[in-house]
Amino acid sequence: MADAAITALVEENGRVHIIRLVDESVKIKGIGVFNPKTTMSDVEFGQEVQIGSKIFKHLPPRLPELIQGMKRRAQTIGSKDAGVLITRLGIGPGDVVLEAGLGSGGQSMHLSRVLGASGHLITVEPREEHSAVGLENLQTLAQTLSEFPMHSHVHGRIESNVEEIRTISANIDAILLDLPEHTSAIEAVAHLLNIGGRLSCYCPVSSQLEQAWVACEASGLEVEWAGEIIEREWGKASKGGVRPVNGPFGHTAFLLIAQRKN
Ligand SMILES: C[S@@+](CC[C@H](N)C(=O)[O-])C[C@H]1O[C@@H](n2cnc3c(N)ncnc32)[C@H](O)[C@@H]1O
DSSP states (O other): OOOOOEEEEEETTSOEEEEEOOSSOEEETTTEEEOHHHHHTTOOTTOEEEETTEEEEEEOOOHHHHHHTOOOSSOOOOHHHHHHHHHHTTOOTTOEEEEEOOTTSHHHHHHHHHHTTTOEEEEEESOHHHHHHHHHHHHHHHHHOSOOOEEEEEESOGGGGHHHHHHHOSOEEEEEEOOSOOHHHHHHHGGGEEEEEEEEEEESSHHHHHHHHHHHHHTTEEEEEEEOOOOOOEEEOTTSSEEEOSSOOOOOOEEEEEEEOO
C-alpha cells in the first residue's frame, strides 16, 4: 500500500502538527482523536479547519513546518546554526556529506533539503532510541520533498566505523560532527575528507570548542572559522513600530569550521 500523503496543520499560536492523511481514527497530541483523511478531504491549503475546539490553518509541509513539527528525542540543531554550517561548508547538490550523530535528525533534514537527488548523506548514530526518531523524521521528509538524496545510515560510533564509512564512499566533501566529545571522532575521520573539504564541530561549551580546535590542527586540518551565531528577533511593538522582542537571548553552541588543504 502506498504511503499516506503528509500535510501540516498550524495552530494559532504557531504550533505545527505534521499529519499523515490516513483513513482511520488517530489520536494526535494537541489535536485529539480524528480521521485525518475524511476531515481534510475538502480543506484546501490556506483554509482553516476546526477539529474539536481548536482552529488550524492547513499549509503545505515545507521544511520549516517539518522542522517545527518533527519528533524530538536528542537535542536538535536549530535553523540559525544549521543554515550557517551548510553555507560555510559549501554544501550543495551532488555532495557526499558525513554526519554524526544523527540524533533526532534536525541537521540531517536541513542537509537533505539542499543535497538534492544527486547528493549523498551518510549518517552515524550509536543509540537506537535516537536513530529511531531521526530516521523516522528523515523518512517523513523524503515523502514530502520532490528530491531527496541517497541516504546511508551506519549504526554505531563514528570512530568505530571508519572502514564501513569508507566503503560507502571514498569521497567525502563535508563532515558535520555534533557529539559530546569530538577529539576522537576528528582524529578518526579527518583523513576521509577530500582535499578542499571542510569539517564542522557543534560545541555547546567553550572547552569542547578548544578541544576540537586542537584536534583539528593535530589531524592536519586548518581552522577556518570559529565562533557563535547570535540571533536577535524583532517584533511589532504594541504602540506601533518594530523593535527587538523581549525574551531570552539564548546560547546554542559554538561552531568550528576546519578545512583539509593537503
Ligand atoms: C546532540 S545529538 C545530535 C543532534 C543532531 N545534530 C540534530 O540536529 O538532531 C548528539 C548525538 O550524537 C550521538 N553520539 C554520541 N557519541 C557518538 C559517536 N561517537 N559517534 C556517533 N554518534 C555519537 C548521540 O547518541 C546523540 O544522538
